[in-house]
Amino acid sequence: MRQKTFRVGVLLHGALGLALWGATIAAVPAAESQSATKIPVPTELPPGELGKFVALGRDIVNNTTTNPLSKPYTGNALNCTSCHLSGGTDLKGLSFLGTAAVYPTYTSREKKVISLEDRSLNCFMRSMNGIRPANGSEVSTAIAAYITWLSEGYPIKMSLKGPHGPNAIPALKLDPAKGSVERGKSLYDGKCAACHGVDGEGVGKFPPVWGAKSYNHGAGLANPVQLATFLKNAMPLGNANLTEQEALDIAVYVDSKPRPKFVLEEHLGKKK
Ligand code: HEC
Ligand code: HEC
Structure with missing residues (x-):
């Protein structure tokens, strides 16, 4: 009985597979290259309160050391955009485009699964030499909202290679x-x-x-x-x-x- 069900399953799967075959080969290369050139950088904020919150996150990323919400948590002269160039929209400079689509993910640095918020807060402690804001605080949620807005259109895809978004540039192989x-x-x-x-x-x-x-x-x-x-x-x-x-x-x-x-x-x- 079990085996029969299994066979039917395989048959069905096979038929479905054939039917979807055309769609699948068309979809795979696009997904693999995650071609950011094809996924436009959003320009229009969502309407209403959500849009205001995304704009707040954008301001924090661009003006981390002066925005009153983030300033108390910074510990050096840098803003997020000093490294995540153009507010994380530049593919050559640690971009945030698509980043929200890979979280939560496992990181070997902390040896645990972390959220998108956790990842940003780590940059507060290390790259910004500051203090970690609380998870769920306004500053943390606003940054996550902004990065999620910059990830619209990217398929959710769990990362098996640690906390790196689909556009993260792999480290050069250098000694x-x-x-x-x-x-x-x-x-x-x-x-x-x-x-x-x-x-x-x-x-x-x-x-x-x-x-x-x-x-x-x-x-x-x-x-x-x-x-x-x-x-x-x-x-x-x-x-x-x-x-x-x-x-x-x-x-x-x-x-x-x-x-x-x-x-x-x-x-x-x-x-x-
Ligand atoms: C001194 C440079 C620097 C600054 C300043 C900095 N970061 Fe980062 N950030 C990095 C580096 C380097 C990485 C690791 C990139 C990688 O793993 O590919 C990173 C990774 C991240 C990631 C994960 C990206 C991914 O692809 O998964 C997020 C989110 C992030 N930073 C948010 C922030 C936020 C928010 C701020 C400001 C509060 C900030 N960073 C400030 C250098 C910086
Ligand atoms: C024309 C001016 C200019 C030149 C030349 C330049 N940079 Fe930068 N660099 C910047 C700016 C501006 C930023 C911050 C980006 C922003 O705020 O938009 C930056 C960011 C950085 C950062 C990340 C933030 C930080 O301060 O740690 C590093 C590291 C860096 N540059 C290193 C270098 C190195 C090394 C060179 C030489 C190969 C170099 N830069 C050449 C203007 C320059």
Whole structure:
């Protein structure tokens, strides 16, 4: 009896499979390339209160250190958009496009399943060297609403590769031991210092890349391979032209410089 049911199941499945075959082959490549060029970046906010809330999240991402809701939780001179370029809408700069479609997901860093909110709040503690806002707080929910708006049209797809949205750029396969701090320094002085300062302190509206006002040792970019991947795709801003070796040399140089230490307990809980 069981076996019979099974056979019927297989037959039905086969017939359905055939019927859907045309649709399936058409759908797979689109889903695989997640082609962001085909999924437009939203421009119109949802109507009403939801739209206002999404706009609040957008403002927090762009003006993290000045928005009164997020300011108390920041600990350096960076805004989310300093790394998630153009408010997370630039595919070359740690974009948020489609990101909401992969959460919740398992992360080996915390060894647990985390939500989209948890992931943003981790950046508050590490990349922003600040304090973790509470899950479900206005600041956290507003950011999640904004990222969800930027993910409209992307199919929900669980990530088996950790907390990386469909447009996350995979880390370059580089060996940090092959980077040279000396070469990195001269490349940095020639290609980066005009905007980020010879001492990494930032110039005017250009953000610092090391020192007390920069990301801490617990941040993703404190890992030279992750930093090199970011630089290769995004820096110099508007004219990303580094070879992989140059990106690695600059990354080991920048990440050899002093920055705030990361002690998890100091970033949990109450506002400063
Ligand atoms: C110093 C740079 C930096 C800053 C500032 C920063 N982040 Fe990040 N963020 C990163 C890096 C690096 C990653 C990891 C990207 C990856 O894993 O592919 C990341 C990942 C994320 C992700 C997960 C993306 C994904 O593809 O799943 C979210 C969400 C996020 N950040 C939100 C924020 C928010 C919100 C802020 C501001 C409160 C912020 N980040 C500030 C560097 C930064
Ligand atoms: C024309 C000016 C300019 C140049 C040149 C430039 N950057 Fe940037 N960089 C920026 C701006 C502006 C941002 C922040 C993006 C924003 O706020 O829109 C940024 C962001 C960054 C960030 C992430 C935020 C932070 O401060 O940690 C890093 C790291 C970085 N740049 C490193 C470099 C390196 C290394 C080079 C040289 C290869 C370089 N940049 C060249 C303007 C520049």
